Amino acid sequence: MTDVLLVMPPVSEAVQFPYLALPQLTAAWTAQGHRVRSLDLNLAYRDEVLLRRPSAPERREADGAPTAAAIYRGVSEDYRAAHGDLLLRTARDRSAGFAQETAITATGRYVLQQAARDGWILPGTPRLGRIDELVEASLGTWSARWCADHLDALLAEHRPRLLAFTVPFFSQVVPTLALTTLVRRRRPDVRIALGGPTVQMWAALLRRRTAAAGTVDHWCVGHGEDFLTDVLGTGRARGRKVPERPADGLRDGFVLNDQPAPDFRQFDFADYSNQAHQFPFRLTVGCYWGRCTFCSYGNRYRDARAFQQIDPGTAARHLVALARRLGITDVAVADENTGLRHLLRVMDAVRRGGADLTFRVRARLEPELADPGFCRRLREAGCVQISTGFETAHQDILDSLHKGQDAAHAERAVLNLTGAGIVTNLSFMDGYDHPLAVEGHHDTVGVIRRHPADMGLDTLQLVVAEPGSYLWADRRRDDDDPLVTNDKLAFAAGRVGGAVLDDTATGEARDRLLRMTVEAVPDAERAGRPDLPQHTAGRPDATGESATAARPRFAVALRRVGGRWFLADVAWPRMAAVPAALTPTPDGRFRAEDRDGRRWLHRMLDKRLLEPDGPDTATAPGPRRAAAASEALGGRSV
Numbered sequence: 001m002t003d004v005l006l007v008m009p010p011v012s013e014a015v016q017f018p019y020l021a022l023p024q025l026t027a028a029w030t031a032q033g034h035r036v037r038s039l040d041l042n043l044a045y046r047d048e049v050l051l052r053r054p055s056a057p058e059r060r061e062a063d064g065a066p067t068a069a070a071i072y073r074g075v076s077e078d079y080r081a082a083h084g085d086l087l088l089r090t091a092r093d094r095s096a097g098f099a100q101e102t103a104i105t106a107t108g109r110y111v112l113q114q115a116a117r118d119g120w121i122l123p124g125t126p127r128l129g130r131i132d133e134l135v136e137a138s139l140g141t142w143s144a145r146w147c148a149d150h151l152d153a154l155l156a157e158h159r160p161r162l163l164a165f166t167v168p169f170f171s172q173v174v175p176t177l178a179l180t181t182l183v184r185r186r187r188p189d190v191r192i193a194l195g196g197p198t199v200q201m202w203a204a205l206l207r208r209r210t211a212a213a214g215t216v217d218h219w220c221v222g223h224g225e226d227f228l229t230d231v232l233g234t235g236r237a238r239g240r241k242v243p244e245r246p247a248d249g250l251r252d253g254f255v256l257n258d259q260p261a262p263d264f265r266q267f268d269f270a271d272y273s274n275q276a277h278q279f280p281f282r283l284t285v286g287c288y289w290g291r292c293t294f295c296s297y298g299n300r301y302r303d304a305r306a307f308q309q310i311d312p313g314t315a316a317r318h319l320v321a322l323a324r325r326l327g328i329t330d331v332a333v334a335d336e337n338t339g340l341r342h343l344l345r346v347m348d349a350v351r352r353g354g355a356d357l358t359f360r361v362r363a364r365l366e367p368e369l370a371d372p373g374f375c376r377r378l379r380e381a382g383c384v385q386i387s388t389g390f391e392t393a394h395q396d397i398l399d400s401l402h403k404g405q406d407a408a409h410a411e412r413a414v415l416n417l418t419g420a421g422i423v424t425n426l427s428f429m430d431g432y433d434h435p436l437a438v439e440g441h442h443d444t445v446g447v448i449r450r451h452p453a454d455m456g457l458d459t460l461q462l463v464v465a466e467p468g469s470y471l472w473a474d475r476r477r478d479d480d481d482p483l484v485t486n487d488k489l490a491f492a493a494g495r496v497g498g499a500v501l502d503d504t505a506t507g508e509a510r511d512r513l514l515r516m517t518v519e520a521v522p523d524a525e526r527a528g529r530p531d532l533p534q535h536t537a538g539r540p541d542a543t544g545e546s547a548t549a550a551r552p553r554f555a556v557a558l559r560r561v562g563g564r565w566f567l568a569d570v571a572w573p574r575m576a577a578v579p580a581a582l583t584p585t586p587d588g589r590f591r592a593e594d595r596d597g598r599r600w601l602h603r604m605l606d607k608r609l610l611e612p613d614g615p616d617t618a619t620a621p622g623p624r625r626a627a628a629a630s631e632a633l634g635g636r637s638v
Contacts, residue, residue: 002158013491016274023262028225050084091273106571118143125482128209148182167196171492177212195220222249250304261318278330296466316349347381360385369413375420394440418454425458431509455522464497530608550610
């Protein structure tokens with residue numbers, strides 16, 4: 001028997017390493033005498049999506065009218081059914097370079113496609129009051145049935161006293177409530193709890209607006225480390241019933257320095273898809289700044305005065321021990337905002353502890369970054385990447401957000417970091433309730449275009465009012481008004497919240513951001529996007545303009561549809577018809593004998609749908625090159 005089955009539910013893009021709440025809560029609860037079984041159902045769902053066989057109705061849909069969209073869907077699904085295992089293996093293979101990046105993109109797209117098909121992705125402009133309809137409609141779908149069956153088997157095996165879900169992203173709300181509904185129907189005696197950042201934000205509204213919330217017994221709106229003992233009692237005094245957290249759950253006695261190091265023993269890092277071999281760790285909880293009006297997380301922690309930093313010596317002991325135990329020396333600091341001077345103190349303590357670690361962090365563009373010497377010190381101490389909110393290059397807009405950031409300084413800071421050898425991943429925003437929003441967009445695009453080699457892209461997103469944020473507090477609208485999502489801008493609609501602008505202005509802001517995805521793209525982002533023109537276009541030695549032989553690039557399917565051949569990129573949805581005069585060889589290669597054929601090959605090489613076919617070409621190592629070529633003609637004709 002187990003005390004708790006702790007679950008990270010679908011649907012989330014968090015498959016880079018074990019989501020930190022799982023190993024962190026496992027460690028805390030185990031230290032309190034509880035028996036814990038952790039399950040990354042989000043990861044298991046991804047794997048099953050890639051490996052499943054299409055049902056008969058799905059096959060009939062693929063065989064429908066031969067429109068371009070239908071042809072692409074059929075070719076794409078055939079590729080997944082035939083090569084899903086190859087995509088998963090490549091997504092986990094850090095030696096595969098561009099092929100791994102392509103496989104990660106493709107697996108994420110297939111997951112999103114399946115979840116949307118089964119009603120787990122919020123459509124359009126949803127209302128909280130419609131969540132019940134979405135949950136009920138999804139219960140009979142493949143996604144809900146498979147995940148519920150998987151949970152049911154573990155509940156039967158481990159017989160936990162509590163089933164707990166950690167819900168960090170809004171994209172997990174419908175799947176989680178669908179699963180709690182099915183578990184409640186199948187096993188009415190199982191106690192169910194929800195926690196995590198999304199629960200902190202949305203619990204009160206979900207309980208008021210959705211009947212499905214009634215399937216949940218306990219809502220953790222504070223830190224989860226002591227929650228299990230509050231609900232079940234300690235390992236020595238089981239069954240003690242303690243009231244749930246108060247509404248101001250962040251004032252719950254949590255002390256970061258008293259927490260054990262995360263326990264990763266139930267997780268295999270080889271199952272995760274990440275181009276860097278790293279493990280997650282936290283140096284802080286909350287945000288020391290906390291004033292940005294759009295940030296529910298920072299606003300809540302600031303108002304509750306709940307920000308904490310771990311003692312550098314404690315952090316160093318944990319990090320050195322984890323690095324040695326896991327055989328991993330790269331750390332993904334999972335804080336929302338890491339103080340860079342605090343990071344340096346931790347790094348110094350790690351070095352004194354005898355370890356040589358690298359760090360990737362989220363941080364503000366601090367005033368210290370105006371000093372190139374400070375940036376070099378960060379890099380020398382092990383910092384290799386900083387993700388940060390650049391937001392906009394317009395100072396008036398930054399001031400209206402209470403960002404506390406100088407636009408000119410932010411630009412210099414990025415250049416200083418890049419010059420020191422630290423990769424920058426920047427977040428940009430639009431959709432501001434500000435008369436100069438359009439001007440701000442042009443200013444931001446100008447910064448990216450001036451420095452394409454110095455900037456990396458993290459996210460593009462609309463400003464939304466999340467519950468708990470200052471923007472939400474300032475709204476004068478009903479809490480069941482249509483919500484705004486980051487559909488088309490982020491995985492599974494990204495951040496979700498109340499509208500800040502009217503529908504027309506929101507749509508215009510979304511269009512501006514979508515244009516940025518093709519008009520103002522940093523070089524590092526462009527290199528990983530075959531759907532965008534590359535800066536090397538037009539150079540024969542780089543594009544293969546003079547090549548007469550080529551083959552489909554990894555994750556590009558070659559299929560015959562209605563008597564004609566098509567190339568379909570399953571990672572970046574796009575397709576091209578093969579000229580009738582060009583017929584592939586049985587192993588999927590093209591040879592151009594005339595000028596028109598060579599021109600077509602050149603265009604496909606430039607678009608990176610094909611790659612040159614020759615002994616010196618390698619986009620994937622060894623055996624995978626052969627696999628990528630032989631898979632091209634696999635599967636059926638559609």
